[in-house]
Amino acid sequence: MKALRDPHRVLAGGLAAIRAQFQVPEGFPPAVLAAAEAAAGRVPDRHVDRTSLPFVTLDPVSSTDLDQAFAIERAGADLILRYAIADAAWFVDDGDRLDAEAWKRGTTTYLPDGKAGLYPPALAERAASLLPDGPRPAIVLAVRVDPDGAARLDGAERALVCSRAKLGYATVRDEDVPEGFAEVARRIEAAEDRRGAARVDPPQQEVERDGEGRFQLGFRPRRQAEERNAALSLAANLAVAEALRAAGTGLFRVMARPDARAELRLRTTASAFGLDWPEAMTLEQFERTLGGTAPREAAFMLAVRRAGQGASYAPFRPGERPWHAAVAATYAHATAPLRRLADRYVLRAVLAVTAGQPVPAAVSDAFERLPEVMARAEARDGQIERAVIDLAETVLLAGQEGQPFAAVVTDTGANGARIQLCDLPVVARVAAGAVQPGERMSVRLVEVDPARRALRFEPVG
Known part of the structure; x- marks a missing residue:
């Protein structure tokens, strides 16, 4: 998952x-x-036979349903990404x-x-699956990536391919992947930033x-x-x-993109996590400042995913x-x-x-x-x-019933206030009147019900 x-x-x-x-x-x-x-x-x-191309796959170590394999070659200043995709349509009518x-x-x-x-x-x-135990039918896309990161489709064909290695995210080394792997990624990411x-x-x-x-x-x-x-x-x-x-x-x-109300909720969520989101900075600009390694940054990125339309x-x-x-x-x-x-x-x-x-x-x-x-x-x-x-x-x-938690109100409505706990990636609702988005409050955990997958909080004071 x-x-x-x-x-x-x-x-x-x-x-x-x-x-x-x-x-x-x-x-x-x-x-x-x-x-x-x-x-x-x-x-x-x-x-067509493309088994001579040095394709590899890169996935979670335990994965066995491998959709993609790749090989990379240079063409002047451009890089050609040969992207082999499992030919599911060959097997399914x-x-x-x-x-x-x-x-x-x-x-x-x-x-x-x-x-x-x-x-x-x-x-x-x-x-x-594009496993490395023999030829597999695939659809091979030839994607030309120029120095600015623009990607263009040069062609597509049905081909037999043979993966050289099943690489895993947790174990792969730089020398395991085709030359140009990091450069293609750098170009694509730079183009993302410009867009x-x-x-x-x-x-x-x-x-x-x-x-x-x-x-x-x-x-x-x-x-x-x-x-x-x-x-x-x-x-x-x-x-x-x-x-x-x-x-x-x-x-x-x-x-x-998230609408104005969702973006306001995200600003209060950022405040709850102690993240500095300057008023003049757009959501997209702010997201690009987050590495996701700090727990609060990671929790905010999860909140962005939930806030989208x-x-x-x-x-x-x-x-x-x-x-x-x-x-x-x-x-x-x-x-x-x-x-x-x-x-x-x-x-x-x-x-x-x-x-x-x-x-x-x-x-x-x-x-x-x-x-x-x-x-x-x-x-x-x-x-x-x-x-x-x-x-x-x-x-x-579980077991923390009665404990107080710091929270920030992210939204209000007929069902009460939606709150974001300040120190945990937990969103909940609480019965609270006369509160506004962005307002900090203290809440007490009243009930934990794993059978209903439900938490109940109440305001403190």
Whole structure:
């Protein structure tokens, strides 16, 4: 799960209840499993041989559903990122059992103790995954990155690739990755800064024990290898988006920036954490000053993620330019087809556009239907993530009933005041009248209910 890890499995009982509440699938129907085993045996016969290219993958050490591999070469002042993406569409046909099940799920759903995959393991963790144990079918994007960090799609093809190594974020060394890896990332990040893009990926939260045996929520900052790898994916997705938009087709990721009320709440949250956010500085500028290594900075980055108006998908419309505020550009999802349904169709469109062929009717039709399907899946995943964090907060505060906590009011409404604890990444509501956003107050923890994943505070004095 992106938001939280539970290495000691202290949340096991509560996670089981969350799985039941949100009907998270425990596996796949037998017919779907059988279809996956049959599809896994398909021999790629529409793929050019690119096994000589030195691709590597870079993911969490334990990951086995590997969507991307990369190789890098120089072309004068430019760098060419060869980005191999798992060819899920090779194994899944329109309307077959695998396709129908994927449309039901929309995404891979992650929890701290496991996941419910978009596709069965026979594909997602074996035949389609870009593991380093033999050739795999892939869609290879050629992304040209110029010295200013502009990314352009030079081409796309179906190809057989062979990963040289499965690298892990926690163990990778500079000498393990292709030459130019750090330079591509530096260029992309510099272009982000010039565009005014925001960086809202908070560090991962972890449930851990302190020196006295009590549980607490800590933050694990993103490693440099993760940041650089994310830059490669960003470059590929930006290049794909511009290529599709120019061709008058596509499915785009769109997001508005936080509105004025949400930004006001964030300013009071920053105040609660003792962070200096100058009045003249925009949210995007302030975010770029945060490293995310200090717990309070990490907690604020998590608050920014919660405050956003949410990203969604939108098909191409003539005369409209789809926009993603956090990226500050036109943006598409294409690089995780083993985990997101939409990416499989975006990649099919890319193959058609770069070959000068019409986009298949099934793909154009899917672009119209996918926004609703993906919104439903992401809403479910968001509810699950919120439930998991609520559960972790009850574990964190169990046994501290009666204790006072410093808090800042971030918002008010008919249901009372929303508060942010000053010393913990916990947001709650409290019955309090005549308080204003930004006002500091002291609250007492009255009740901790892990079964309902609920905390109850009351004002002190």
